[in-house]
Amino acid sequence: MNDILFRNNNESILKKLAKRSMKSQKNYVAILAIILATLLFTSLFTIAISLQSSMQDSNMRTIGTSAHAGVKHITLDEYNALSSYSEIKEIGHSIIFGYAVGDCFNKTPTEVRWADTNYAKWTFNYPDMGRLPEKENELATSRIVLAAMGIPDEIGTQIELTYSTDNDTITNTFTLCGIWNGDSVAYRQTILLSEPYTERVVPAVHGTSDGIVTASTGYID
Template identity: 35%
Template sequence: MNVKNRKCIRKLSLKSLYANRRRNLIAIFAIALTTLLFTSMFTIVLSLNASYETYQFRQVGGYAHGTFKDVSPEQAERIAAHPKVKSAGARKVIGITADGVFSKTPAEISYMDANCTKWSYATPTTGRMPESGKEVTMDTAALQLLGVTPELGAEVTVSYSITDKDQTAFTVTDTFTLVGYWDYDELMPVHYINISRDYADDIEAQAVKTGLQPFRTDLNVMMASSTNIQGQMEQVDTDLGYTWDSYTDPNSVRIGVNWGYTSSQLESHLDPELVIAIAAFLLLVIFTGYLIIYNIFQISVAGDIRFYGLLKTIGTTPRQLKRIIRQQALLLCLIGIPAGLLLGYGIGAVLVPVVLRSTQLDAGITTISTSPVIFVGSVLFALLTVLLSCSKPGKMAARVSPVEATKYTDAMQTKKNSAAPGERSSIRWPLPIWDETKKRRCWWWCLWHCR
């Protein structure tokens, strides 16, 4: 027969929890400490990874997931509309200058749309993007190399070599109007000199008239996620009927994956020792939290062994006793876990710059991760630790019999009273609970104290 007693069990759990305030404070502290360990660990690890990826992106020249290389307008439109492609940005390179003032770090003259500009760290911090005619944007270091003061409206003269798909052809010298600029990043592999689409189309038309091939257009993309970028891009080519491993097939769309992403590097050479080390550290933290929380609940159950024996006397099942302890643990988690999340994230954020200073990474690329993985992972691991910790005490409470509980209490009370022989004890327990009258007393006692 199924008896609807969940409300009664919940009330018993709350009343028992309220009666053990000192234990509750210790348990909340232990749960918060365990959550703090997980949160600070995840914050440090993911922030270090984010900082490392930012460092790599700046060396690569952008943070797009990958590039579909040398695409036609039709191919670019089909790829951008594919469900796996979250967003796309086009770039058309028309020339390069690697001589004179740009001999140390070359400069690329190209048209970038808004997405590509953003992903390439080329968004003007002063001014705007080129919109028409001979408008240009570039970094402050490139302007200094050309002897131009970074001011909007300044005249900038640039000489560059026209570059089509197959060769570098003739040289062009043009004077542009500066409409935007940004600070130069010394980690960037090239200087970006961005022009308007109108100007790029005009130069392309002139180059084609001289017998050159049309300029190459690359489509940078952001996929649905940064995991398995190679596989996702290959799937896009397959779905659209393209290949990706041929330079001569006109139906081939070659792909390039941004190696700055940690996931891309792990896919190419996964280090088993690193995986083992991370797993061992997680197990160590779980085991540490388990020992602390387990001991608290073990001591609590041992102290309340008589209470659980009385509950079994009135018909409480072992499953219900386990549920009482589990509900108490989850209620304590409602206070301990949020406190641990806040403290752990704060401590992790403070420690990230300290850890980075001991590495070869530049302190200027410190990135504090706000990934939901930090909080979701911490909550899940903390809950797992708490549930594991209270499972064995729950079994202990479920196995206790009324007679054992009475004997256990009798032994404890005898030990307490042995130091004062001859004195009359004020303790009326243990009750002869197998007597019918006393059993009724136990029933009313539980109802009174759990009301």
């Protein structure tokens, strides 16, 4: 008897199973390749967005504001007219005093201003400790300015400040009420004083500006 007992011709079935197995493995490889490619492009996209955001933030801090537009050295009347435009979503302003005076400010040029909440936030001068000045003798500034003056960053500290306006040099003592980090890349630091003090010492300029910057004190940014 030449045939093996219970002989089974399964060669064609084995070939089919082998082909199906190979196709299945190819599918797994394709799926894995798609997953890896997706992860790669997602990672690249995330990194690109992160770099762009970081560069944008750095540029805004170097310039000194995150606002979409800025207008400098205008009068209060011009500011009120500008703020009435319906196209403007939000607006903020600051009144300029002048510059802080003293040897400690030679390497740390520092402007003295009053600012509303929007302006303070958009120029990165909003306190992370304490608050913006409210009472007449209050002052807020950055840790960079405090370090330059050799003053501890403690709310309630008494600070003697001398600053120059267009017409005078003034010295007063203030109580520290607000502190923020400040930016070393900024072209100047900022000291903020209160609205009551501003109205008494440096009231806002009215009328129409001539477009030529010959004065700063009392003008609005």
